[in-house]
Amino acid sequence: MNSRIGYIAFNTFREAVRDRVLYNLIAFALLLSGAAILVGEISIDIERLVVVNLGLTAVSLFGVVIAIFIGIGLVSKEIDKRTLYTVLSRPVRRWEFVVGKFFGLTGTLVVNTFLMAIGVFLALLYVAHKFEKMDGWVLVALYFIVLQFLIVCALALFFSSFSTPLMSAVFTFALFVIGSLAEDLRGFARMTHGLGGWLATTIAYLVPNFSALNVISQVAHGDAVPGRLILYNSLYTVLYSAMAIAGAVLIFQRRNLK
Amino acid sequence: MLLFSMAGVMATLYVIDHIRRGSVAQEALYVRSSKTLRRLSLGYSGLLADIYWTRAVQYFGEQHHAGSSDFRLLAPLLEVTTELDPRLLPAYQFGANFLAPKPPGGAGLPGAALALMKYGIAHNPDQWRLYYNLGFLYYTELKDYAGAADAFAQGAKLPVTNPFMPILAARMAQHAGEFETARMLWFTTYQSTRDSTIQQNAVEHLLALQVDEDVTRLEQVVERYREQTGRLPTSMGDLELAGFIHGTPADPKGRPYKLMPDGRIEVQNPESIFFITKGLPPGAAPPQPPRKTQADSK
Amino acid sequence: MAAIEILDLEKSYPVGFWRKRTKLALRPLRLTIEEGEVFGFLGPNGAGKTTTLKLLMGLVFPTAGTARILGADMDDPWVKSQIGFLPEQPYFYDHLSARELLNYYGQLSGMPAKGRSARVEQMLARVGLSDSAGVQLRKFSKGMLQRVGLAQAILHDPKLVFLDEPMSGLDPMGRREVRDLIQQLRHEGKTVFFSTHILSDAEALCDRVGVIHQGELRGVGAIAELTSGTQGKVEIIFYAPSVPAGLTSLGAEARVSGDMVNAVLPEEQQDAALEVLRRERLKLISLTPVRSSLEEYYIQKLRPTEARDKESRKGAGV
Numbered sequence: 058m059n060s061r062i063g064y065i066a067f068n069t070f071r072e073a074v075r076d077r078v079l080y081n082l083i084a085f086a087l088l089l090s091g092a093a094i095l096v097g098e099i100s101i102d103i104e105r106l107v108v109v110n111l112g113l114t115a116v117s118l119f120g121v122v123i124a125i126f127i128g129i130g131l132v133s134k135e136i137d138k139r140t141l142y143t144v145l146s147r148p149v150r151r152w153e154f155v156v157g158k159f160f161g162l163t164g165t166l167v168v169n170t171f172l173m174a175i176g177v178f179l180a181l182l183y184v185a186h187k188f189e190k191m192d193g194w195v196l197v198a199l200y201f202i203v204l205q206f207l208i209v210c211a212l213a214l215f216f217s218s219f220s221t222p223l224m225s226a227v228f229t230f231a232l233f234v235i236g237s238l239a240e241d242l243r244g245f246a247r248m249t250h251g252l253g254g255w256l257a258t259t260i261a262y263l264v265p266n267f268s269a270l271n272v273i274s275q276v277a278h279g280d281a282v283p284g285r286l287i288l289y290n291s292l293y294t295v296l297y298s299a300m301a302i303a304g305a306v307l308i309f310q311r312r313n314l315k
Numbered sequence: 316m317l318l319f320s321m322a323g324v325m326a327t328l329y330v331i332d333h334i335r336r337g338s339v340a341q342e343a344l345y346v347r348s349s350k351t352l353r354r355l356s357l358g359y360s361g362l363l364a365d366i367y368w369t370r371a372v373q374y375f376g377e378q379h380h381a382g383s384s385d386f387r388l389l390a391p392l393l394e395v396t397t398e399l400d401p402r403l404l405p406a407y408q409f410g411a412n413f414l415a416p417k418p419p420g421g422a423g424l425p426g427a428a429l430a431l432m433k434y435g436i437a438h439n440p441d442q443w444r445l446y447y448n449l450g451f452l453y454y455t456e457l458k459d460y461a462g463a464a465d466a467f468a469q470g471a472k473l474p475v476t477n478p479f480m481p482i483l484a485a486r487m488a489q490h491a492g493e494f495e496t497a498r499m500l501w502f503t504t505y506q507s508t509r510d511s512t513i514q515q516n517a518v519e520h521l522l523a524l525q526v527d528e529d530v531t532r533l534e535q536v537v538e539r540y541r542e543q544t545g546r547l548p549t550s551m552g553d554l555e556l557a558g559f560i561h562g563t564p565a566d567p568k569g570r571p572y573k574l575m576p577d578g579r580i581e582v583q584n585p586e587s588i589f590f591i592t593k594g595l596p597p598g599a600a601p602p603q604p605p606r607k608t609q610a611d612s613k
Numbered sequence: 614m615a616a617i618e619i620l621d622l623e624k625s626y627p628v629g630f631w632r633k634r635t636k637l638a639l640r641p642l643r644l645t646i647e648e649g650e651v652f653g654f655l656g657p658n659g660a661g662k663t664t665t666l667k668l669l670m671g672l673v674f675p676t677a678g679t680a681r682i683l684g685a686d687m688d689d690p691w692v693k694s695q696i697g698f699l700p701e702q703p704y705f706y707d708h709l710s711a712r713e714l715l716n717y718y719g720q721l722s723g724m725p726a727k728g729r730s731a732r733v734e735q736m737l738a739r740v741g742l743s744d745s746a747g748v749q750l751r752k753f754s755k756g757m758l759q760r761v762g763l764a765q766a767i768l769h770d771p772k773l774v775f776l777d778e779p780m781s782g783l784d785p786m787g788r789r790e791v792r793d794l795i796q797q798l799r800h801e802g803k804t805v806f807f808s809t810h811i812l813s814d815a816e817a818l819c820d821r822v823g824v825i826h827q828g829e830l831r832g833v834g835a836i837a838e839l840t841s842g843t844q845g846k847v848e849i850i851f852y853a854p855s856v857p858a859g860l861t862s863l864g865a866e867a868r869v870s871g872d873m874v875n876a877v878l879p880e881e882q883q884d885a886a887l888e889v890l891r892r893e894r895l896k897l898i899s900l901t902p903v904r905s906s907l908e909e910y911y912i913q914k915l916r917p918t919e920a921r922d923k924e925s926r927k928g929a930g931v
Binding site: 102103106107109110111114117118234237238241267268271273274277278 | 354357358359360361362364365368400402403404405509510
Binding site for chain 1: 667670671672673674690691693694696697698699700702703704705706707708709717718720721722723762765766769775
């Protein structure tokens with residue numbers, strides 16, 4: 058349907074890679090290797106647990122930071138530096154630009170996560186000396202982390218469509234933190250009444266539900282993840298991202314570029 | 316310039332660590348609500364639990380290393396750890412072994428240890444080791460043999476369990492005070508863990524049991540000799556001649572037991588065998604070990 | 614057909630802390646550019662040249678009015694495939710090479726893959742960047758970036774090319790090359806709309822010019838006409854120690870340099886002036902009509918009239 062979106066996505070990916078985003082993998086590899094080697098010294102019987110906890114937490118946090126900074130850098134920087142002028146003077150619609158950026162950004166993160174996943178499984182192999190059936194759930198946890206990235210990227214793009222780079226980063230990060238507490242927020246909202254309760258409920262339901270996307274502790278203990286959760290989380294992510302991207306497009310369509 | 320500042324950084328860091336020693340663990344005291352900490356961890360509580368667990372183990376080791384008998388932070392640290400990850404089983408085992416015993420062997424908080432075990436069981440009802448730890452606590456520190464029997468029995472009912480559990484349960488009922496029971500218990504502890512600190516502790520208790528048992532039996536022999544001959548033996552040789560013993564009885568470290576003039580048996584160098592309650596000079600307390608942790612023993 | 618028809622295009626911004634006042638960046642602009650012509654949009658910095666271009670490119674949205682480009686509404690996406698744009702002081706993706714950038718832009722412009730890379734090489738050669746085609750853009754100098762900008766503007770062979778200050782930042786050699794390029798484009802039958810504040814370039818290249826100042830179009834005229842006429846003045850140069858009194862009374866502006874006098878006066882006074890010279894027995898060196906220049910036209914259009922002044926003050930206070 059739209060080759061332009063594809064071209065923009067690919068170009069975004071290329072830019073991110075040449076901007077040396079993948080170097081974060083070196084830091085990640087060092088961290089994980091160090092942990093894998095040291096973990097046996099400190100915690101007998103729970104090597105696997107620690108490697109999974111540390112590995113997945115690192116994948117998640119590194120990724121969120123990259124998503125925020127690259128995401129915002131890509132859009133805000135383009136507007137700031139006016140690279141956008143020559144792009145938009147071509148038959149590229151503004152919404153295509155936003156969507157293309159989104160796919161390019163998420164594509165970068167998927168590749169990054171994939172490479173990190175290899176690292177995690179290698180570390181797991183090193184400490185446990187073999188794979189067990191329960192390690193399969195680690196893949197599900199990784200999938201959820203990717204879903205998390207989709208939402209973060211969408212939010213980063215949303216804020217970049219109207220805000221300065223710094224504020225966009227702050228807002229996105231703030232929503233990440235709040236979203237990780239989403240379940241608690243909803244519990245709190247249920248207990249409050251009146252105007253406060255109404256307000257809390259609205260916020261609690263609008264905030265991105267990152268808490269449900271974090272199953273790290275579960276899979277670290279080898280627990281299964283229910284299939285229904287996988288299905289509904291995927292659906293939620295698609296819908297939420299679509300919502301944020303739609304918002305970004307709406308705002309960007311009418312924006313006067315300086 | 317670069318090298319100089321690098322060296323300076325290392326040196327000052329060393330000093331800062333020294334100053335801050337223990338304060339990292341101290342933070343555990345400030346976290347009055349572990350639930351809040353759990354929330355604050357934003358879903359990464361698993362990793363945070365692992366970090367607190369590491370702190371707990373290091374804290375314990377540091378205190379021992381420093382020759383201190385103050386382990387007041389161990390309980391909060393273990394509590395935070397298990398609140399963050401109720402399924403971190405090694406924490407419960409550590410708590411069972413080192414929270415209850417009196418200093419300097421442990422933190423001297425049997426109540427906290429008990430609470431921790433019950434918390435653990437509540438969250439991991441299918442883990443036999445937790446029932447074992449609970450029974451162990453009742454037996455060793457609280458001398459509550461009924462409670463111990465109950466715990467072992469519950470653990471024995473689980474689909475996955477240790478073959479000793481039903482045996483221990485049975486022995487609690489009738490032979491709680493016997494050496495054989497205690498030996499079985501410490502042996503099970505030794506065999507069911509890979510934590511070398513706990514293993515070493517178990518070994519020392521087994522040795523002590525051996526000594527206690529030896530001394531008890533020898534003193535019984537002395538008593539029988541007195542009944543038979545009407546007087547106390549003057550040396551081990553007397554006992555041997557009378558046919559009550561063969562050879563010279565020695566303690567697990569290979570040193571012969573001493574026969575005291577009043578008929579008691581004593582151990583040579585009692586301070587070298589820990590936890591013994593018999594064979595000590597009158598009024599002496601059971602010797603305690605200075606301890607090294609896993610990390611130090613590498 | 615008119616290449617560009619600008620119909621009362623207007624742009625104002627809310628300014629001030631509470632965003633209550635409006636600043637009129639572009640007053641309702643009415644302008645038509647014919648196909649095939651080279652049109653120069655002249656004005657000082659901040660006059661509204663870039664605003665006009667941004668409006669036409671769809672980078673900002675008008676508060677009123679519209680425009681038709683090549684017969685279609687300016688919002689029609691089809692338009693974008695027929696035009697090329699070089700913004701002022703262009704900036705591109707740092708980490709791409711010139712070749713990669715042009716290829717990317719070619720993709721976005723919908724150029725079929727088949728002839729695309731050949732065309733890219735062609736464009737690179739045309740702007741003199743063949744040697745640096747593989748170098749990353751972040752290493753490019755300002756002049757080189759300008760050339761890349763030109764290349765991407767004409768890459769897809771558009772009918773209409775918009776250039777914002779195309780000579781800015783170029784050395785004389787570069788400027789010459791850009792001039793040649795614009796001549797070539799004109800030769801190829803393309804329409805070129807460019808903005809500048811360098812009058813000599815406009816004079817050399819344009820068919821027509823428009824002068825804009827403070828958001829308002831002050832005048833439009835054909836170069837040929839504007840520079841052909843005289844101003845109705847004559848310049849007389851003659852030997853004399855000082856300015857003769859007779860000439861001053863005729864309303865001459867005179868200057869003495871050495872033993873020569875240079876006087877400018879209305880052409881009606883020409884004969885009377887010559888009479889003065891003959892009377893005083895002064896030796897004539899030359900007598901030439903003063904040609905009007907673009908500069909004159911420009912400065913004249915820039916000068917505010919009283920009516921305009923009042924109006925602009927009113928507008929700012931709204």
